[in-house]
Amino acid sequence: MMSLHIVVCIKQVPVSNNLKIDPVTKNVIRSDAQGMMNPFDKNAIEAALDLKERHDGEVTLLSMGPKNFEITLREGLAMGADRAILLSSRAFGGADTLATGYVLSEAIKKIGNVDLIFFGRQSIDADTGQVGPIVAEFLDMPQATYIHEINPVQNGKILATRLMENMEQVIEVEIPAVITVRSELNEPRYPTLRNIQKSYQKEVEVWDENQLAADPNRIGIKGSPTIVRKVWTPENQKKVAESLGNHPDAAVQKLLEILRDKNIL
Secondary structure, eight states, X not given: OOOOEEEEEOOEEESOSOOOBOTTTOOBOOTTSOEEEOHHHHHHHHHHHHXXXXXTOEEEEEEESOGGGHHHHHHHHHHTOSEEEEEOOGXXXXXXXXXXXXXXXXXXXXXXXXXXXXXXXXXXXXOOOOHHHHHHHHHTOOEEEEEEEEOOOBTTEEEEEEEOSSOEEXXXXXXXXXXXXXXXXOOOOOOOXXXXXXXXXXOEEEEOGGGTTOOGGGSTTTTXXXXXXXXXXXXXOOOOOOOOOSOHHHHHHHHHHHHHHTTOO
């Protein structure tokens, strides 16, 4: 049985909807925002740990963001991952999905000898689902997206099932490969007290642009062709409640009249 080296790319997303927006770049200011691990990424970590246990492998966590993202990487270490790397530099700031995918792919090249790369299906803050496929393209690897069932690796191939809106698709890919997973795939494990303690004994490696063979014109804002024209907060609209009375039959009759007037019935 072959040993696997699996990289799981994870993201810290804001906990609150009350976010600060940079007035110039129109990007979310993440450095002081309270965050949590993107929920879909927990499913990706669980999938990697399951394959690690089946194949006696190694799981490396990879994330890009400010220094406070370290807490999210430690949560992944507490789940059972072996290694954690944070890509953190002002030069990476303001990256869109293309620039993010490029930096992650350069980091994966530096890590080397990677068999599988896991992503959650999408992040809950941006909801694009683009970064996994972008990394696959940069690394020239096959990809399988929206996976909700994975079989053990056999003969250098992995058999997985994609779950889409109205169909399932069984797909076989040769490794190395990139896989994005759905929440239906598994139930992420809770970190044990022992693993939480062990997670703080492990180093979270911090890499910047100087440790990657990255083109400076393809990272951060420079490498991001996406342009956000405007960001605004929707106004809260006050609505007046209308009483339908205390008698049930009269209330039903009045409700029907209102619905008819609005052409709902």
